[in-house]
Amino acid sequence: MGKRSKGRALLLQAMYASRLSGRNLTDCLEDQLARRESAADTAEFSRELMRKVVNHGRALEESVGPLLANWDLARVGTLERLILAIALTELNHSPEVPVRVVLNEACELARSYCDDGAVKFVNGVLDRAAGDLQRQADAAKDEVGEG
Numbered sequence: 189m190g191k192r193s194k195g196r197a198l199l200l201q202a203m204y205a206s207r208l209s210g211r212n213l214t215d216c217l218e219d220q221l222a223r224r225e226s227a228a229d230t231a232e233f234s235r236e237l238m239r240k241v242v243n244h245g246r247a248l249e250e251s252v253g254p255l256l257a258n259w260d261l262a263r264v265g266t267l268e269r270l271i272l273a274i275a276l277t278e279l280n281h282s283p284e285v286p287v288r289v290v291l292n293e294a295c296e297l298a299r300s301y302c303d304d305g306a307v308k309f310v311n312g313v314l315d316r317a318a319g320d321l322q323r324q325a326d327a328a329k330d331e332v333g334e335g
Contacts, residue, residue: 195233203270248276255316271297287318
């Protein structure tokens, strides 16, 4: 497992622990990093992604509703929501990470931590989100080109 993949998995575990226990996310992540004796670059990646999730993840998690095709947000499991929050944070606030990487990493997290149907669900939601972002970027380019 690559260092960034491991960092995402550690962040997911910390987010889940925080959600269940009510403990601070930073404390949960530091606990995960210490218990796993994570490499310095894995730890730094996890911390930076955590900061982005803390700053943007809740709003992005709530924005999932319109992306759901024939699903009620209340039916989406906790782990799936957390995976989507991480991935949506990366899609929206980590432009250096290719879209395909974000989608693949989220699907791997779903494959590792969720039920069988979660991979297809996560991929579908994120594919719609990535398409929406691309359409927004294209529209912004068109506006600039017309001005």
